Amino acid sequence: MHRTMTSLQMLWPHHRSGWCHAKLALELDSWSWETSIAFMEKADPRPALGALMEAYQKGEITAFEELYRSLGPALRRYLVSLTLSTQQAEDLLQETFLQIHRSRHTYVPPRPLQPWIFGIARHVFLMDRRSRTRRLRNEVEPGDELPDLPAPNRFDAFPHRDQLRRAIATLPPDRREPLLLHHVWGFSFKEVGSILGIREGAAKVRAHRAIAHLRAALGGGNAS
């Protein structure tokens, strides 16, 4: 089992103690490779984040700062995956934390914090999209401006990293979200379903279809 330390220092929801592994396997025509993503957790982050949130609910501003530093990068990348625009994601990140502030009373300890936070981010994204009254287009920015979509760190050595990121960007939103929420941010499919308002089984199916889409998109490329 390959283990790769992520450089993002993100805190991940976990469902068992110790290392949390997310395995993303793609089989291409003539070769197959597996990527395991292991994330080091700061010794069970849920109580730490939950405690921070409770402190924030009690009015501690330092707790809010700590939450921003802990969860901001992950939320930013999640919003990038939704908006496909780093600028828009940055705007929505600010609005997300403002909404977190306004809705801090809706967090009920000791429930997991991350589904709640990501649920708010998704709410902000949907409200923004509706208010702009435009359809979400799966536009891929030109190569130089490709948004920094989440992709496993191991792909740094992969010669077709841009190709993979471009393929992820072209996924339909309803498939891209479950794929990234589960395989990159480590939410269980049950949690993915709660965030997106779909069944656990539907979340699995959509993620599986996303992988099939990626396989088709990458399998026809130059694998050398």
Added chain:
Amino acid sequence: MRPEQGLDRLLEHVGNDLRPVRPLHLGRRCFPALTALGLAFFGVLWWGFGLRPDHEALGPLALWGLSGLEVGAALLLVGLALREAFPGRSPSIAMLSAAAAIAMALHCLSSWITAGKSTVPIPAGQELDAMVFCLGLELCLGVPIALLAMSFIRRGLVTFPWRVGLLGGFGAGLAGNSLWHLICPYSGLAHTLSSHTAGILAVTGIALLVALLWDRARLRSWRTTS
């Protein structure tokens, strides 16, 4: 914008309003309020109309038991609607559909059992009057229940208000019907399946409309930071 700049701006906003808040326990507030309202409605109905004339023929199980079942189904639907107030806890569409189907099946079963135990027909020529009367009463009972439930749910952060309207409205309509089941003098299956079901669906429709209007209003006031 650099992350630190973003944090500074946020701290400026947040710092102006950092009063302590208590976690929102909607169930602990909403259900007692709904129960109190339901009991108040029942008191008024009992005082105004009295129990249905055939209550002895129905017996306690068909009278109170079936009402209790419908109330249970109503609370289940309202409970699912309450979850919409909490981000990241939305029930799936499949769960909502199953709950709604079960609730409607219970209502049909209740109507069928009641008709089987005591069929009190509507006097000839008064079918339309009876339909309008029952429909109006169901609306008078169900709509306030729906509005009360939605007023609680609004305290949270709702991403899909239409779900709140559908679930809350259906639950409220069912709750209103469970009360009216104790009073309505007519137990014919055709009457209950048409008039009472229409009442439940009408309450659902009104609640959905209210939810959509609320959603439109908040969408108009939506701003993102620049």
